[in-house]
Amino acid sequence: MIDKLEFFIALAKAQHFGRAAEELGITQPTLSASLRQLEEQLGVMLVRRGSRFQGLTPEGEQVLNWARRIVGDARTMKQEMRAARHGLSGRLRIAAIPTALAMVPALTTPFRERHPGVTFTILSRTSVEILSLLGNFDIDVGITYLDNEPLGPVVSLPLYTERYRLITAIGSPLADRTQVSWAEVAELPLCLLTPDMQNRRIIDQHLADAGASARPTLESNSMIVLFSHIRTGKWASIMPLNLAETFGFAEPIRAIPIIDPDASHTVGVVAAEREPRPPLVSALLEVASRLASEGRLR
Structure with a gap:
């Protein structure tokens, strides 16, 4: 079921069967068959089909929200079990507004010293894109303005002014x-x-x-x-x-x-508001809080 939900999320993001299959590293017939099986299990149509992808059905939109949460929780569970056995590891995905990019090494460098098994992906994105990526579980944390435009349902931690x-x-x-x-x-x-x-x-x-x-x-x-x-x-x-x-x-x-x-405006870390919180996100917020309180992030 988890694999099928991941396939469905990929299709909703790509909005094209061929591109989604390519990104997943599977064949298009395998993707189509998995989605039909998911529809049969749930008893609803998820995708409007024609000669090409035509969008999600209303039921598909509902399932997409559940799929993101379920897949996100499954990834969190795997992170916790891996951390319990071997310590914190994995890839931490961060998106930052352009004006904050130069500050990111002040956060990632001490983080990796504490957790050497973690690797990073750093993206430059607008504040609107950061919130969208968080909502879609495409990134783990964002670095953006906290006090100028609405943030929505996120956890935030001020870093600097x-x-x-x-x-x-x-x-x-x-x-x-x-x-x-x-x-x-x-x-x-x-x-x-x-x-x-x-x-x-x-x-x-x-x-x-x-x-x-x-x-x-x-x-x-x-x-x-x-x-x-x-x-x-x-x-x-x-x-x-x-x-x-x-x-x-x-x-x-x-x-x-x-x-x-x-x-002046406040820049800080934002993460999706969810429990349990992924271990990588919790660890980053812990390090960021310590560095910010010491005035080491500017």
Whole structure:
């Protein structure tokens, strides 16, 4: 039954029999036969069929929610039994917003020192995508904003506070200032994250509160692209202080505090709200809590 539920989850995600079978490493006839067996066991049709995948039936949507929970619990049980025999091991899947990616090693490095049998997958995703991935059990934890947009049914743990700086080259407008206002920053040629990123929505809101608006001349979902353009001296950006410090900005780049207001937002770990909690997730939350209380996460 568990295998069939995993097949069903894969099909619902891929929305294509061939792609789902390929991802599962089985043949398409095997996938189709397993789904028919699952439908017979449950006594309902799960998939609308035609010449191609046409979506889930209403009953299929209900079963999908149960399938995710059942498969998630089965994985948790396996983790607990493996940890009881051999210590904590397995793969920890983390998705983080772009502005938090530079902080992730401060969490994963001490975690692996404590649990050397654990490996990691780190993904860069928007805050909306992180919540969706958690809900679908496609990741174990996310790192995102906690206090700006609704999180839904998750467990959260604050890690650090994000404050904002104007990042610009020496010799460019406002580069000689000790602090600048949001309204002044709005007049510069800015390169910013794309509007689907919550960091960008935060920046847009602070600019709007100052009576200004963001008119970026360049947008990207990559922090590396933004840093590269800042270094040309032709663009400026608005970035969190901790991110600028991590990249070690030195001459000829300056990070200038932005005031009116001196805005801040909390970034933290989020995990699906479920019991029992997977051992890997519990261990990560324990390490994160200790590091945050010691002020070692920024």
